[in-house]
Amino acid sequence: MGNNFFKDNRLPANTTLKMSSVPVGNTSVISTPVGGAKDWSVEDLFVSPFVCGRNYMELFYSVPEVFFPIDYIASRIAGSGFQLKKVKDDSVVWENKRMNQILTKPNCMMSWKEVIYSHFVYKLCTGNAFFRAAMSDAFKNQPKWRWCDNYWELPADYVNVEPNLGVNIPMFGIAKEEEIIRCYRLNYGYVSTMDIPSFQIWHDRDGVPEYMSVDGFMKSQSRLAAHLKPIANLIAVYEARNVIYVKRGGLGFLVSQKKDEAGTVAMTKKEKKEILDDHYDRFGLDKRKLPYGLSDVPLSFVRTNLTISELQPFEETLTDAIQIAGAYGIPSVLVPRKDQSTFSNQATAEKAVYTSTIIPMAKQFCKQLTAFLGLEEGGYYLDCDFSDVDCLQQGLKEAEEVKTMVNTRCKEQFLSGLISINDWRAQINESRFEDPLFDKTLFEMSDEERDKVKQVISLNTKSEVEDGRENQKPTVQNEGE
Structure with a gap:
């Protein structure tokens, strides 16, 4: 069972996997096994489980403890509501046909949700994701969202970044992308080899890029690279349990x-x-x-032989699963286990994952994709909506209560002449008014300007407010005195 995780299905059985030589000092898990460059067999990989780039996806497909945290994040980001908004006032744009088409079916084979899920699976599993806008070279310098109808998520484990080796690469200097990267090369199944221009690719990395590795140039390592031993333990435990269950060997x-x-x-x-x-x-x-x-x-x-209870494999797999989940910001309370935690603990932990991991990652994705598509030139940007997530509803209620309190305080400060309307709106995260009037405090306004402000805020009558001060009622004297 364990050996299958490291097999390259394109090779015949018992074929030796040859790892390419790399410069001394390169420790990239994408190109060289731990211990130096040599011929490694599948059996060697199981005994000393080095995981090369393509095998990370095999681990995702085959080991539930690897699948869980990656799917947890990717599925929730893909399930959020992606919206097109105006930069000017943050309002949602519902009737943009081109973007509605992209956000529904970006290519002839996949939905937008499938593309987003694939993007984050590749990014979190291999450390890299490659989002392609398939378009003509004639529109190279044009906003992609206006001129491109086909968007694909490339299989990251089969993509190499090809540097401009024939010229002096202006790395770390003043340079354009095409001066450093010749193309992105895809070697995949029926596609065989395809060289894709750099302007069509958005390379989304999940870590620090490699500079000295030819095979892994500008690619980052997977988070799983730091967890080879827990993964090796998992595979060994599954193998041992399988041996016991099928009663192979002497009892x-x-x-x-x-x-x-x-x-x-x-x-x-x-x-x-x-x-x-x-x-x-x-x-x-x-x-x-x-x-x-x-x-x-x-x-x-x-x-x-030893029994299942004596080997204690469930304690071992849980420990390894917690370590792997922790690499992706998933707390131990959410890791599937026999003794599930209380619902309240899980809800709190899930809310923490959303606020600290999922939402920031989704927001960053929208920001980078907005730049890649050139949406800001049209006055738009992409955003994601998580308002329908159950565990966040309590947080939304609390946020609204806080906003109401801030709004009440700002109203009192405005009526006291301490802040302007635009100061008020800034504190409740609303866009400012362009009219200079709304940059004035109440003391700085004329009577006519105060009448105009009444359209924005309900003021007291002039008899109660004059020159920015509340008139005090005269003291009622006793007629007998």
Whole structure:
């Protein structure tokens, strides 16, 4: 079972996997196994489980403890509501046909949700994601959202960043992308080899890029690279459990208990044969056979294997799963286990994951994709909406209560002449008014300007407010005095 995680399905069985040589000092997990460059067999990989770039996806597909945190984040980001908004006032744009098409079906094969899910699976699993806008070179310098109708998420484990090796690369200097990167090369299945211009690709990295590795140039390592030992432990535990369940190998020995004056007497070959023949003929798990055996020879059984409970694999896998989930910001309380935590603890932990990991990651994705598509030139930007997430509803209620309190305080400060209308709006995260009037405090306004402000805020009547001060009612004197 474990060996399958490291197999390259394109190679015949028992084929030696050859790792390319790299410069001394390069420790990239994408190109060279731990311990130096050499020929590594599949068996070697299992004994000392080095995970090269393409095998990270195999781990995602095959090991549930690797699948869980990546799918947890990717599925929730993909399930959020992506919206097109105006830069000017942050209002949602509903009737932009081009962007509505992109946010519904970005290419002929996949929905927007599928593309987003693939993007984050590749990014979190391999450390890299490649979002492609397939378009003509004639529109190279044009906003992509206006001139491109096909957007794809490339299989990151089959994409290489090809540097301009024939020229002096102006790395760390004043340079354009095409001066450093010649193209992005895709080597995948039916596609064979495809060289894609750099202007069509948005390379979204999940870490620090490599500079000295040819195979991994400008690519970042996977977060899983720091967790090879927990992954190796998981594979070993699954393999051991599988061995026990299918009863491969010896479980123990039948030992003769016959004795004479000299001591214990070993069974003869005839007695051994009779016991085995009787066992296979009469005993076993078949419905027509007995679940126990009888013997004329005094015997005892000496067990040589360990049981599932003695190996304690569930404690081991939980520990490894917690370490792997922690690499993606998932707390241990959310890791699937036998003794699930209380609902309140899970809701609190899930809310923390949304606020600290999922939402910031989704917001950053929208910001970078907005720049890649050139939306800001049209006065737009992409945003994501998580308002329908159950665990965040309490937070939204609390936020509204805070906003109401801030709004009430600002109203009092405005009526006291301490702040302007635009100061007020800034504190409640609303856009400012362009009219200079709303940059004035109440003391700085004329009577006509105060009348105009009444359209924005309900002021007291002029008899109660004059020159920015509340008139005090005269003291009522006692007529008898």
